[in-house]
Amino acid sequence: MLVLEDVHTHYGKIEALHGVSVEVKKGEIVSLIGANGAGKTTLLMTVCGNPQATSGRVLFQGREITRDLTSNIMRSGIAIVPEGRRVFSGLTVEENLHMGGFFNTKSEIRKSQEHVYELFPRLKEREHQRAGTMSGGEQQMLAIGRALMSKPNMIILDEPSLGLAPLVIKQIFEIIGKLREEGITVFLVEQNAHQALNLADRGYVLETGRIRLHDTGKNLLANPDVQNAYLGG
Amino acid sequence: MAAHNLKHALFCAFITLIISYPILGFDLTSRGTTVVLEGVNTTTSIGVLAAVIIVFLFQYFRDSVMGSLRQLPAINPLANREPMEQSKRLKLESILLTLMIIGALIWPFIASRGAVDLATLVLIYIMLALGLNVVVGLAGLLDLGYVAFYAVGAYTFALLSQYYGISFWFALPIGAGLAALFGLVLGFPVLRLRGDYLAIVTLGFGEIIRILLNNMTSLTGGPNGIGGIPDPTLFGMEFGRRVKEEGNTSFHETFGIAYSGEHKVIFLYLIALVLAVITAIAIRRLMRMPVGRAWEALREDEIAAKSLGLSRTAVKLSAFTIGAFFAGFAGTVFASKQGFISPESFVFLESAIILAIVVLGGMGSQMGVILAAIAVTILPELAREFSEYRMLIFGAAMVLMMVWRPQGLMPMRRIHIELKRQE
Ligand SMILES: Nc1ncnc2c1ncn2[C@@H]1O[C@H](COP(=O)(O)OP(=O)(O)OP(=O)(O)O)[C@@H](O)[C@H]1O
Ligand SMILES: [Mg+2]
Numbered sequence: 001m002l003v004l005e006d007v008h009t010h011y012g013k014i015e016a017l018h019g020v021s022v023e024v025k026k027g028e029i030v031s032l033i034g035a036n037g038a039g040k041t042t043l044l045m046t047v048c049g050n051p052q053a054t055s056g057r058v059l060f061q062g063r064e065i066t067r068d069l070t071s072n073i074m075r076s077g078i079a080i081v082p083e084g085r086r087v088f089s090g091l092t093v094e095e096n097l098h099m100g101g102f103f104n105t106k107s108e109i110r111k112s113q114e115h116v117y118e119l120f121p122r123l124k125e126r127e128h129q130r131a132g133t134m135s136g137g138e139q140q141m142l143a144i145g146r147a148l149m150s151k152p153n154m155i156i157l158d159e160p161s162l163g164l165a166p167l168v169i170k171q172i173f174e175i176i177g178k179l180r181e182e183g184i185t186v187f188l189v190e191q192n193a194h195q196a197l198n199l200a201d202r203g204y205v206l207e208t209g210r211i212r213l214h215d216t217g218k219n220l221l222a223n224p225d226v227q228n229a230y231l232g233g
Numbered sequence: 234m235a236a237h238n239l240k241h242a243l244f245c246a247f248i249t250l251i252i253s254y255p256i257l258g259f260d261l262t263s264r265g266t267t268v269v270l271e272g273v274n275t276t277t278s279i280g281v282l283a284a285v286i287i288v289f290l291f292q293y294f295r296d297s298v299m300g301s302l303r304q305l306p307a308i309n310p311l312a313n314r315e316p317m318e319q320s321k322r323l324k325l326e327s328i329l330l331t332l333m334i335i336g337a338l339i340w341p342f343i344a345s346r347g348a349v350d351l352a353t354l355v356l357i358y359i360m361l362a363l364g365l366n367v368v369v370g371l372a373g374l375l376d377l378g379y380v381a382f383y384a385v386g387a388y389t390f391a392l393l394s395q396y397y398g399i400s401f402w403f404a405l406p407i408g409a410g411l412a413a414l415f416g417l418v419l420g421f422p423v424l425r426l427r428g429d430y431l432a433i434v435t436l437g438f439g440e441i442i443r444i445l446l447n448n449m450t451s452l453t454g455g456p457n458g459i460g461g462i463p464d465p466t467l468f469g470m471e472f473g474r475r476v477k478e479e480g481n482t483s484f485h486e487t488f489g490i491a492y493s494g495e496h497k498v499i500f501l502y503l504i505a506l507v508l509a510v511i512t513a514i515a516i517r518r519l520m521r522m523p524v525g526r527a528w529e530a531l532r533e534d535e536i537a538a539k540s541l542g543l544s545r546t547a548v549k550l551s552a553f554t555i556g557a558f559f560a561g562f563a564g565t566v567f568a569s570k571q572g573f574i575s576p577e578s579f580v581f582l583e584s585a586i587i588l589a590i591v592v593l594g595g596m597g598s599q600m601g602v603i604l605a606a607i608a609v610t611i612l613p614e615l616a617r618e619f620s621e622y623r624m625l626i627f628g629a630a631m632v633l634m635m636v637w638r639p640q641g642l643m644p645m646r647r648i649h650i651e652l653k654r655q656e
Contacts, residue, residue: 050539074542086537088530099530102523102541150541 001026001154001185002047002078007056009039009046016042018209019056024154029176029186031196031217033230034206040189041083043206044158048080049073061153075103079152083159085143089132093123096131096142100149109149116145119175137168144175154185161192173199193230197221205230242292249288253281326600333603337506341499349495349502351614353570356505357563358606360512362590363599364559367516369588370597371525372552373532375432377584378439381419382412382557384579386564388446391459391574401465405565412561413554415442420553424546439584447576458575462568464497465504472497505566512559513599519555528552589631595640 002024009017016039024030034040046053047060049070058066065073074080079100088096097116101109117124120141126134131142140160147155157176161169173195179186190196197203200217205226213220220226258281260271272278291298341349361383368376389408393399399407423434446453453459464472470484484496519525527548530538539545568574590609594601612630613623 048540069544070539071542071544071547074540080540082536082540086534086540088533088537090533091529095526099526099538100541102527102543146541 001028001061002187003057003059004043004047005057005059007043007046007053007058009042009051010054011042011051015054016209017046017053020206020209020211022204022211024185024187026185027180027183028201029180029188029199031188031190031200031203032206033190033193033196033203033226035229036191037208038206039209040206041158042209044080044156044187044189047073047078047156075150077153078156079147079150079154080156081140081143081147081158081160084162085136085139087131087134087139087142087146090130092128092130093134093142094127096146097123097149100146102150104150108151112149112151116148119148119178120145137164137171140164140168140172141175144172148179148184152184154187155179156187156189158189159191160188161190161195169195193226194221197226238293238295242289242295245292246285246289249285250281253284257281329600334506334510338503341502346495346498349498350570351611353498353502353505353566355607355610356502356509357567357570358587358590358610359509359603360505360559360563360566361587362594362602362606363509363512363516364556364563365587366591366594366597366599366602367519367528367559368552368556369591370602371520371532372528372549374549374552375428376435376553376556377432377581377588378419378435378437378442379556379560379587380579380581380584381439381442382416382560383564383567383583384442384446384576385412385415385557386561387568387574387578388453388459388564389561390565390568391462392453394463395459395461401463401565401569405562408565409558409561412564413558416554416557417550420550424549436581436584439581443576443579446579454575456575456577458573458577460573462572462574464572465501465569467500472500501566501570505570508562508566512562513603516555516559517599524548524551589627593631593634 002022004020004022006019006021007017008015008019020039020043022030022032022043032040032043042051045051047058047065049065049068053066056066057064060073060076060078063076065076068076088099091099094113097113098109101112104112122138123141123145126138131139134142144155144157144160160172160176164172169192176186176188177199188196188200197217197220203213203215203217203220204211205213205220213223213226215223221231257277258273260273261268262271263269337352340352344352361379364382365376365379368374368379386408389411390399390401390404393404393407394401419435419438423431423438426434447455449455466472466481467484470487471481472484483492484500527538527543528551530541530543531545531548535545538548567578571578586609590605591602593609594603594605609627612626
């Protein structure tokens, strides 16, 4: 569904990705783990075309999107939950969700909204609350809900567990599991390697802009190198 | 504590003295071929001394003065009230608006000619402020060169009428359209800029337009401006004593009433009123439409808005263009009202005043902006004797507002949009 072929990405003169190849197949959950500054966010943003890859190819559903505009890519069936949530803090929960379905018809929006409320009953309770006044966990739910409003085929999550309590993280990961059951392909970036690999069909390990390891989630969890570096030994 | 205050107060008083005395206390007068320095009359010296004492006293008792200033919000009965319920507030607002419009319709028939003229100016400022409100209040783009689009509207009409004899009604859409086009073109290069940088570049654009108008003497008449701009007509009826254009009739003859100069003033006022109402309604509509929500989303979080597939270019340009369009509207009316325009009318101060109206009114709120436009235009007129101190009063009002009601007269409460349940 999503393919990156030998992608290089630069920030000015500095190369942040040195030839990365990743594939996410339809219906999978694929996790990408790596230390701070490894280039995980850069990789996701390259998929979104902001910044664009300097060489290599990005394909989504068989179509090359390497040089497409961000706005076009984001309307083609990919949704992203950006790092740090980035909800519209002055807008209410409901209005945030409506922004997520910006390009859909009203009836589609209404349907997706009900669906999101089913996944996150907590959001329904807080429908008219300003997003900025909600807790971090609630904001993360909202960010995921907003991404789902466009009815994406694939959802990309950038560190959804960042700064959340273990119980909330567990809830979020449960929801991610549910999304797969609904047929949404998931590409997950995490520092929280244990849970991310446990849930994932396959996983990639990114180190300073290069893919170091690539295997099934189970195998990566059992890999001694991964255990040493990302699972605390 | 007191000792510290005393030292500080003495220091401030001293600074006041050494700043104000050399500037105000001496006079350069020419005696024959030489220029001599003279001490000025005693009143000024006493004034300077009084200022020094006031500064000293204020600084010495600063804590208690600021303390009581902080009490001000408590005096304001509206300050800490719970916000009204959405539906109730909307109803109240529409009742208030209707009353205002009815009042505005009756106004020209009871007020003096000068008052009607002033009210026309207020309406022009309302149009301008509502337009700038889209750019600054809703889209969050700080535009300090807004007056440029006002100038484009005004000059479009002036030039079209001078060279091609085009009437007000044809020039109105052309002026607004051209201003919008300028907004679009000037918007492109500044799209990537944010905050302070955007403010400075737009400030530059505003000045460029004014200087161009000033220097293209052969076309615009330069600093001499353009005069003889015609008044609007009503279905081919002119409001002058004699008909100027062939094929037109005169208003007072058609209706068989005596000629009066007031007809024209009232007619212009009514046109401005209708256009201001159209502006308010159109922008209100836009705010509820997806494009309005996109402006807000982009203002709140650009990255998040982009991640949802919104195009930054399209959203920002639309705000710029629509804001400029209404400035063009206002400019055309202004040119017609004055009958004469020159670059002098479009200096940076105008941009600053319009921006002040938007800020005073509470960014994004239409009612607030309308009230602020009325206050800012009328107050200096009421206080004619103080007209030299207009800017001073303005500054003081701004400072007081920041203390008393930092969110503006009527802070924006966003319209809540409900999806219709049936479809
Ligand atoms: N806008 C930018 N301009 C310049 N360099 C950048 C920019 N964004 C990221 N980088 C650099 O690119 C490298 C990869 O950063 P990136 O944000 O992708 O890391 P990450 O793996 O997401 O880290 P984290 O886990 O902390 O989020 C870092 O060295 C970073 O300094
Ligand atoms: Mg990151």
